[in-house]
Amino acid sequence: MTEELENIEVELETLLNKNSRKRFRKLFLSLHGYEQSQLFAEFDLSQRKLVYTFLTPEELANVFDDTEEDPVEAGKYLDEMPPAYAARLLTEMYTDNVVDILADMRPLARRKYLNLLRAEDANKVRNLIHYEDQTAGSLMTTEFIAINQNLTVGKAMQQVKQGAQEAEIITYIYVTDDYGILVGVLSVRDLITHSDEEAIATIMTSRVLAVDVNEDQAQIAEQVRDYNFVAIPVVNQSEKIVGIITVDDIIDVIDEESAEDYSHLAGVDTQDVTRNPFKTAFKRLPWLITLLFMGMITATLINHFEGLLAQVSVLAVFISLITGTAGNAGTQSLAVAVRRLAMNSHLKIWRLLLNEIATGVIIGVVTGLCVWLMVGIWKHDLVLGGIVGIAMASAIFVANLAGSLIPIGMEKIGVDPAVASGPFISTLSDLTSVLIYFSIAQYFLQMFIH
Amino acid sequence: MTEELENIEVELETLLNKNSRKRFRKLFLSLHGYEQSQLFAEFDLSQRKLVYTFLTPEELANVFDDTEEDPVEAGKYLDEMPPAYAARLLTEMYTDNVVDILADMRPLARRKYLNLLRAEDANKVRNLIHYEDQTAGSLMTTEFIAINQNLTVGKAMQQVKQGAQEAEIITYIYVTDDYGILVGVLSVRDLITHSDEEAIATIMTSRVLAVDVNEDQAQIAEQVRDYNFVAIPVVNQSEKIVGIITVDDIIDVIDEESAEDYSHLAGVDTQDVTRNPFKTAFKRLPWLITLLFMGMITATLINHFEGLLAQVSVLAVFISLITGTAGNAGTQSLAVAVRRLAMNSHLKIWRLLLNEIATGVIIGVVTGLCVWLMVGIWKHDLVLGGIVGIAMASAIFVANLAGSLIPIGMEKIGVDPAVASGPFISTLSDLTSVLIYFSIAQYFLQMFIH
The missing domain is CATH 1.25.60.10 (MgtE N-terminal domain-like)
Incomplete structure (x- = not known):
């Protein structure tokens, strides 16, 4: 306030x-x-x-x-x-x-x-x-102005005056035939700028965009946004107008949808406003515990290389550096893919994927070189630096690829890609990064036998 | 299409x-x-x-x-x-x-x-x-309808008819005094439902909400959303009406702002649509390399404990489990705090913080107990399980706290909390988690001397 x-x-x-x-x-x-x-x-x-x-x-x-x-x-x-x-x-x-x-x-x-x-x-x-919730039917209101196509502008204006107090919005006046079927639309602007004798049928726009009562709210919001509408009519299966959705409700939908995307990326419902910390905790825990099991797989993987670690304990120093950086790159690539898929329904998916692959290679090589130098100088050991650098480059490449492949795959099988979460990608990338790191270390150390 | x-x-x-x-x-x-x-x-x-x-x-x-x-x-x-x-x-x-x-x-x-x-x-x-970009002035259009307060409804209607073709939206008609100062507003609905002789000054709403030309777009979008406006007038310093912002532009602002928040959370500009992978990579690299340096600090921390690791190499097995899970919890807490701060400008910040602290304790304890059992059973070693469990609980608590403290601190010093990114929190939490883990391990192992 x-x-x-x-x-x-x-x-x-x-x-x-x-x-x-x-x-x-x-x-x-x-x-x-x-x-x-x-x-x-x-x-x-x-x-x-x-x-x-x-x-x-x-x-x-x-x-x-x-x-x-x-x-x-x-x-x-x-x-x-x-x-x-x-x-x-x-x-x-x-x-x-x-x-x-x-x-x-x-x-x-x-x-x-x-x-x-x-x-x-x-x-x-x-x-x-x-x-059903999140459909046109659940968003629409029945207070709208519809007039018959056979009226003149003058008669129509009379009806609009009568209906104006009731209607939620009078910017658009919908035109129907004798059976209530939506055949056109005109704006109140059209009414006041035309003379009283003109026929509605001649001044109306007969190309009128309407949505079905069962249509999903996200699709409707996209249309209203693209077409710059202030309201959109809703029709039933027989094309009869049954309601309108006004732009203020569309804004709420847009807010809701973007909050959902944000929540998914973070792996938590940010719209939940409960003040009870137990409730809050028990809403966040399922996802954390699920990822914990994935983390346990990573732990058993490292365990598998314990012999190597016991021999070359310095390897442990770089575990979190590699998993962390690859996770960050994976999250970036995930977010870009999710948004790109959401914004553009006729996106060339192969283009997106190829672009991400090339980006992953470049980011991997640059970061790998940095790490090679940093570790090589710090530890006075260019072979160790090389192992960490190559592992880093490969881990980043794989995380980046997973970050785009997962949402693309979800889109292909008809799941909303926005459900893919950042924590999931970074936990998955922990697993792949560890596998890559220790495999490369084992291979190189066998070659160079310290 | x-x-x-x-x-x-x-x-x-x-x-x-x-x-x-x-x-x-x-x-x-x-x-x-x-x-x-x-x-x-x-x-x-x-x-x-x-x-x-x-x-x-x-x-x-x-x-x-x-x-x-x-x-x-x-x-x-x-x-x-x-x-x-x-x-x-x-x-x-x-x-x-x-x-x-x-x-x-x-x-x-x-x-x-x-x-x-x-x-x-x-x-x-x-x-x-x-x-300036992202201000009312950069969003407004100058095609609006303003009439003098001394007119009658009939005269006003004539002016509206003349201006209707030019104006971007005619839902609201703004009323000014002789000096162009905004003194009221009425809707076209009011015009058509009142008789021609009535005075505009008596039927208009004199409480008219306007925004300053220099106001930030996010604030304006919030007002339009809350008040369900189809347009909002823009005034200059002397309260003269200089333009209007229409709801279609507000929807674009809302989209832009939410895409920004999403991008910040992922630590990448998701709106950037360049198709050149070099350009893409070099836009993502600065953030990754910055975090890489933070990761190097974590590496030197682990290096500091290399003696301990050489002695008890099994400790390395759980590094990524602890850093990963704490990072996930931190990301959740960050996202909740950022959204809560954005949605509610009169939020009780201490309440949010206390709630997050309590939530962090509960999540930490539950996750810690799970890990204690899992590791204890797997490794047949309840002490090792206890070390990992306690470290996990503490690391989650700290990451959770950081996840809400950082955006709250940013809000306090006047920086947009949405700028805080998930990758930053998880990289920071890698550092604190590693420190906590090895400190706890060292303390316990000294006590139990394996």
């Missing part, structure tokens, strides 16, 4: 405590819905109960529509309200937001609120609530 | 080769600007030269405005056009997009195009081009 808003909060709370309905309404209603929702969340129970008498359900609906809070919180507020007030509030809210709140409730509570609604509104909610 | 669009491409190219201007125009102009821009990018030079004669500059401006391509490409297309055609095209485009193209040109080329423009347009571009 900004400082200005914090001051307003103090003022509003004073007004609530003084029971000054009129002055509270004046100040509160001068704010934007999002600000109202932030302030509302700061009020305590007794203050909120007063708010339910100060504001009409219509006014509070605006607050609930614009909140960025967890829908579960909104559900708790509903329980505090007089049932009739809650019912009216839900009726006034946009259907997509009502669905978000009710979807997170227990079945019994949900049924209670559905029964409070008018049959028509309850049905709208019931129709939307069963759509 | 979708299959449908690929078919259209074939058709369009045939029409170009047959020189059928009329049919080309009909098909091409039926498409959305973004689709047009995708197709245009597929044409070769001779086809493009034909397009410049088939389409008017006004029509091609639409294509250029809706492209998601690199502005550098657009600059190349301009060079192919007859100068007068290019000038007209630039005049018709939205100023923010013209600025993007000209900003990426060499000074000489930029001056050439500025001279081609009408003085008025060239000045608009000159005014915008000097704004």
